[in-house]
Amino acid sequence: xxxxxxxxxxxxxxxxxxxxxxxxxxxxxxxxxxxxxxxxxxxxxxxxxxxxxxxxxxxxxxxxxxxxxxxxxxxxxxxxxxxxxxxxxxxxxxxxxxxxxxxxxxxxxxxxxxxxxxxxxxxxxxxxxxxxxxxxxxxxxxxxxxxxxxxxxxxxxxxxxxxxxxxxxxxxxxxxxxxxxxxxxxxxxxxxxxxxxxxxxxxxxxxxxxxxxxxxxxxxxxxxxxxxxxxxxxxxxxxxxxxxxxxxxxxxxxxxxxxxxxxxxxxxxxxxxxxxxxxxxxxxxxxxxxxxxxxxxxxxxxxxxxxxxxxxxxxxxxxxxxxxxxxxxxxxxxxxxxxxxxxxxxxxxxxxxxxxxxxxxxxxxxxxxxxxxxxxxxxxxxxxxxxxxxxxxxxxxxxxxxxxxxxxxxxxxxxxxxxxxxxxxxxxxxxxxxxxxxxxxxxxxxxxxxxxxxxxxxxxxxxxxxxxxxxxxxxxxxxxxxxxxxxxxxx
Amino acid sequence: xxxxxxxxxxxxxxxxxxxxxxxxxxxxxxxxxxxxxxxxxxxxxxxxxxxxxxxxxxxxxxxxxxxxxxxxxxxxxxxxxxxxxxxxxxxxxxxxxxxxxxxxxxxxxxxxxxxxxxxxxxxxxxxxxxx
Numbered sequence: 001x002x003x004x005x006x007x008x009x010x011x012x013x014x015x016x017x018x019x020x021x022x023x024x025x026x027x028x029x030x031x032x033x034x035x036x037x038x039x040x041x042x043x044x045x046x047x048x049x050x051x052x053x054x055x056x057x058x059x060x061x062x063x064x065x066x067x068x069x070x071x072x073x074x075x076x077x078x079x080x081x082x083x084x085x086x087x088x089x090x091x092x093x094x095x096x097x098x099x100x101x102x103x104x105x106x107x108x109x110x111x112x113x114x115x116x117x118x119x120x121x122x123x124x125x126x127x128x129x130x131x132x133x134x135x136x137x138x139x140x141x142x143x144x145x146x147x148x149x150x151x152x153x154x155x156x157x158x159x160x161x162x163x164x165x166x167x168x169x170x171x172x173x174x175x176x177x178x179x180x181x182x183x184x185x186x187x188x189x190x191x192x193x194x195x196x197x198x199x200x201x202x203x204x205x206x207x208x209x210x211x212x213x214x215x216x217x218x219x220x221x222x223x224x225x226x227x228x229x230x231x232x233x234x235x236x237x238x239x240x241x242x243x244x245x246x247x248x249x250x251x252x253x254x255x256x257x258x259x260x261x262x263x264x265x266x267x268x269x270x271x272x273x274x275x276x277x278x279x280x281x282x283x284x285x286x287x288x289x290x291x292x293x294x295x296x297x298x299x300x301x302x303x304x305x306x307x308x309x310x311x312x313x314x315x316x317x318x319x320x321x322x323x324x325x326x327x328x329x330x331x332x333x334x335x336x337x338x339x340x341x342x343x344x345x346x347x348x349x350x351x352x353x354x355x356x357x358x359x360x361x362x363x364x365x366x367x368x369x370x371x372x373x374x375x376x377x378x379x380x381x382x383x384x385x386x387x388x389x390x391x392x393x394x395x396x397x398x399x400x401x402x403x404x405x406x407x408x409x410x411x412x413x414x415x416x417x418x419x420x421x422x423x424x425x426x427x428x429x430x431x432x433x434x435x436x437x438x439x440x441x442x443x444x445x446x447x448x449x450x451x452x453x454x455x456x457x458x459x460x461x462x463x464x465x466x467x468x469x470x471x472x473x474x475x476x477x478x479x480x481x482x483x484x485x486x487x488x489x490x491x
Numbered sequence: 492x493x494x495x496x497x498x499x500x501x502x503x504x505x506x507x508x509x510x511x512x513x514x515x516x517x518x519x520x521x522x523x524x525x526x527x528x529x530x531x532x533x534x535x536x537x538x539x540x541x542x543x544x545x546x547x548x549x550x551x552x553x554x555x556x557x558x559x560x561x562x563x564x565x566x567x568x569x570x571x572x573x574x575x576x577x578x579x580x581x582x583x584x585x586x587x588x589x590x591x592x593x594x595x596x597x598x599x600x601x602x603x604x605x606x607x608x609x610x611x612x613x614x615x616x617x618x619x620x621x622x
Contacts, residue, residue, distance in 0.1 A: 284585035284607070288502040291608045295509065330586065338589055 002067070004083040009076065019083055021057050029081065033066075052086055063090040141241035143171070153236065162243050164217065208248065220248035272336045279330035286326060290319040328455035332440055335384065335459050340466045342491055345382040347375035351410060354389045358397060362408075367400045369393070372411035378419055379491055384463045389423075391456035392483050396425040398450055399481070418469070418486045426480040438471070460485070467491065492516075493545055495533075495578075497524045497564065498553040503583070506608045507551065514614035522547070527559035531567050538571065547578045549617060551609070554584045554591060565598055581605055 004019035008029045017024040022032045033053070052063040065084040070077050135142055141159030145152050155168050165171045210220050224240040293316040297309075304312065348371070355362075355369050362369055393408060400406035404426065411422045430437070430444055437444065438461040443454035464471040464485045475481035494516065496507055504523045511521055522545075524530040530550070537543055550568075554561040561582050568580070582595055582604045595604045605613070 280586045280588065284500070287585050287607050288500075288506075291506055292502070295506070334589060 002082040003085045006081040006083065008079050008081070010079070015078070021055065021062075029079075033081070052090060060087075062087045139242070141243075143239040143241065145237040145239055159241055162219075162221070162241055208244065218245075219243055220245045272333050275329055276333040276337055279326045279333060282326045283323070283330065286319055286323045289315070290323055293319055324451075325453050328453045328459075329440075332455050332459055332462070335387075335462050335466075338384075340381045340384065342379050342381055344377060345380050345385070346377045347380070347385070347412075348377075350382060350386055351375055351389055354386060354393060357390075358393055362397055365397060365400050365402075365406070367397050367406040367408060369397075369408045370410070372409055373413075375410075375412050375421075376414065376419060378487060378489075380467060380487060381463075384466065385487075388460045388463050388485065391460050392423045395456060396423060396427060396481070398452070399425070399427040399429075401426065401428050401478075401480075415486075417490075418488045420484055420486045422482060422484050424480065424482040429477040429479050429481055430475040431477045437473070492549075493520055493522065493547040495522045495524060495530055495547040495550040497527060497530045497550065497556075497561075498583070499525055499556040500553070503553070503607055510609060510611040511614045513611035514617075516614060526556065527552075527561075527564040527567070530564065531571065534568070535571060538576075543576070546576065550578050550580045551583050551605075552580065554582055562594070565600065569600060583607055583609065 004022075005016070006014060006019055006022050006029065007016040008014045012028040012030050014022065014024060014027050014029055022029075053066050054061065054063055056062070063086045065086050067082040067084075068079060069082070070079045072078070135156045138156065138158060141162040142156045143152055143159050144154040152168060152171055155171055160166065160168070160171060163171055208220060209223055210218065220243070222242045222244045226238045226240065293312060297312055297316060301309070351371060355371075358369065389410075393410075396408040400408075406426060408423065408425045411424070413420045413422075433444075435442055435444065437454075438457050440458040441454045442458070443452065461471050464487075467487050468491060469486045469488060471483065471485040473481055473483045494511060496504055498504060508518070508521055508523070512518060522533070524533070530552075533545075534547075537546055552561045552564050561584075565580070568577075572578075577600055579602045580600055581602055582591070583606070584591065584604070585607045587604065587606055592604060595601050
């Protein structure tokens with residue numbers, strides 16, 4: 001029953017052994033089987049309940065079943081260890097278990113694979129359906145092209161429609177029509193192959209081409225070639241085409257308009273520069289005439305007869321008027337040529353300063369000036385805005401009605417996105433007419449009645465325009481005028 | 492006190508002479524130059540000769556002149572004249588161009604910027620004690 005026996009005394013010393021792994025003499029049993037270290041405890045231990053004892057002898061692995069017994073001689077207890085070699089039966093058992101496991105695993109794997117394939121097939125069917133729907137309903141023309149030969153394999157309805165074709169075969173002829181060379185300069189009969197070769201990049205690149213469709217109608221197309229790997233299709237180019245004829249032509253028109261506009265701006269700038277230089281250079285001789293005619297009048301007044309004095313006065317007055325005209329023209333040209341310098345400005349202080357400068361003339365003409373609501377502190381070009389107040393106040397005082405008690409009222413209102421400033425007077429007002437009073441040199445009165453060159457409001461309009469604001473007026477003849485200008489809150 | 496006028500135009504010279512005389516400045520106190528180089532040569536000559544008897548207290552210089560402008564004059568004067576001898580210099584022009592106003596403000600040795608023509612009242616306001 002048992003293959004080997006080992007006898008040992010109660011000190012653990014081996015007395016007899018026929019087990020090849022345990023020598024018979026001078027050895028303690030616990031050296032080989034640590035379980036037997038505490039022999040007293042061993043008596044309470046059920047060895048059979050243990051797993052097979054596993055050990056290596058040489059390179060071979062053994063499984064043993066252990067049992068034990070004891071007997072007493074002269075009060076000495078002797079133990080016998082019974083060792084049964086179960087190596088072969090255990091190996092066989094393990095092999096059988098392993099085989100069963102492998103079979104179970106294979107079976108599970110096959111079931112999983114089957115399920116996955118079923119799922120994939122369902123998904124593919126669904127994807128295919130979706131793709132078909134997208135292809136036929138997209139607004140882009142989609143063309144499948146053999147990457148090597150350039151042959152068109154397939155195209156959606158939109159692509160056929162874009163090139164005025166009924167079937168794919170007709171579409172193929174598009175490749176061979178003459179390429180106009182604008183905006184591209186080269187002609188390649190295999191147009192799309194050409195595109196593809198040129199754009200052999202990993203990303204799809206859009207290009208505008210101009211060609212005649214199947215009905216020989218000139219069109220502009222936006223073409224995008226996507227590499228086949230991106231769509232997992234072997235050796236195919238996917239070409240996305242959109243008709244951008246309208247957009248492209250609008251773009252060209254816009255470009256031409258912009259060019260024209262730039263030319264106008266340039267000529268306008270040149271004109272303003274000319275006005276500036278001309279008015280600047282004209283001032284010098286006029287000042288000379290003005291100053292010397294004054295001098296002559298002063299020095300020779302007593303020596304001139306009436307006619308001579310009259311002639312001298314005419315020279316002087318005309319020199320004064322020419323000086324005024326040229327100075328205003330220079331002012332107007334300077335307003336446009338000067339850069340605008342925005343800064344936070346207390347308009348109340350600014351306006352009070354302007355009113356002070358008019359105080360004397362206002363008193364002389366019996367005009368009262370009143371600021372209705374305190375003006376705010378906002379971002380403006382203070383020098384230029386001062387000029388606006390000066391011009392509008394000057395006009396309001398100049399055109400006061402001498403037959404009534406005249407007033408000028410300045411007010412302001414804060415709106416959502418802008419500030420509005422109002423300059424109202426009860427002066428002579430303006431007759432209705434088609435004259436644009438904001439144009440340079442526009443006058444509604446005779447020079448003999450009211451001095452001025454009609455540049456003040458033109459200058460105001462330009463300054464307000466530079467502030468991205470608006471200026472307008474309302475006037476009733478005989479009752480007065482109301483000028484309103486606005487400055488946006490965000491400049 | 493000497494006054495130098497630098498201008499390429501004859502009229503301002505005549506007018507300013509008259510106005511200066513009206514304000515009490517005598518004819519021999521006025522020197523007229525028609526271009527920048529003439530005035531520079533006069534100044535340089537006095538420095539080299541170490542004779543400052545004709546040295547100007549005031550210089551009135553036009554901005555726009557052929558060959559060399561008022562700005563060229565200022566550059567040369569800054570290099571030529573030591574600070575302690577620097578006369579009072581005014582720019583005189585027919586127009587107060589905003590870009591000129593800005594430029595002039597940045598030049599220390601320019602006392603002011605006046606528009607033509609200068610009247611006798613202006614000359615009367617000058618510091619006659621200045622040598």
